């Protein structure tokens with residue numbers, strides 16, 4: 001079905017982790033202007049908040065959903081400012097750019113933290129987290145990135161959440177690039193704060209993020225924020241009292257998101273979306289391996305969101321040329337974000353299916369031929385390995 005979406009405007013497919021390729025219905029929802037204080041718009045906001053709580057299976061008497069204007073980082077910043085105070089100490093689990101960014105945010109707001117830095121792509125292990133929590137009783141809070149988009153790794157959320165709960169600590173999860181595309185249930189997995197945004201797996205357009213947060217934590221966060229505009233408690237309080245966003249909302253993005261949520265439901269919710277993304281990922285990885293590429297990660301850590309491929313060692317391969325050749329054929333891919341090795345990333349999310357992946361694979365083959373890159377050496381070296 002998705003593969004039959006007709007792009008009547010010639011625009012490239014975004015094989016990126018967001019902003020991503022959105023449907024016509026989502027784009028069309030933006031062709032109207034809305035009063036930010038009007039009851040019609042307030043209803044959209046209320047409906048989105050309720051749907052997001054339901055998607056997280058978060059009981060509405062224990063959790064609140066608070067949308068926040070801006071990109072995903074704005075939501076992370078507002079959540080950290082609300083859910084931690086200067087007496088807390090946060091254990092930041094890092095294996096990529098987004099874990100690093102959380103530490104940087106805590107720095108800027110004067111919160112104490114320690115890190116477990118696993119480098120570019122190794123997962124934090126529940127045992128290591130347990131050992132750190134035993135060693136340092138001052139730690140109050142653990143921060144985990146669910147899918148670390150810099151490598152595409154899906155970190156072991158469930159097992160780490162169990163460890164955090166066993167120690168009676170608070171768990172904050174950056175589920176930016178996984179929520180809506182990978183099942184996450186707040187009732188099954190003890191998560192206190194969950195953060196995501198409009199333009200990832202729910203396939204809306206950029207403009208806001210949202211925080212699903214335990215109401216007791218939200219109440220404790222009153223007056224803690226270091227920032228006027230990123231005060232999550234104040235945003236929630238105002239929304240509860242008036243139904244409105246505290247400052248100008250991204251109205252078009254919000255109504256587009258409402259349309260995107262309806263399509264998410266029609267596709268079978270998180271399970272349906274996860275199945276499509278997994279098919280995309282499997283077709284992509286299989287096709288790329290057949291061309292001689294290898295993935296950075298072992299199969300067990302591959303997320304259905306985005307995959308990192310190692311750049312071929314053949315000196316004829318040049319990412320800039322590769323990128324431009326694919327762009328000319330209608331596909332935008334993503335540069336790598338690793339510190340050690342040359343790589344690039346290809347996303348599996350957005351309004352696309354395996355037909356588009358097959359077209360992309362042909363374009364990649366053509367690009368390699370054009371550059372004169374031979375991957376046969378790679379292929380024999382990696383055959384059989386994950």
Ligand SMILES: *Cc1c(COP(=O)(O)O)cnc(C)c1O
Pocket residue numbers: 017018071072073074076098145147148149174175176177197
């Ligand atoms: C996209 C993303 C963010 C937010 O990035 P923005 O550029 O601020 O939208 C945060 N964490 C993860 C894991 C992400 O994938």
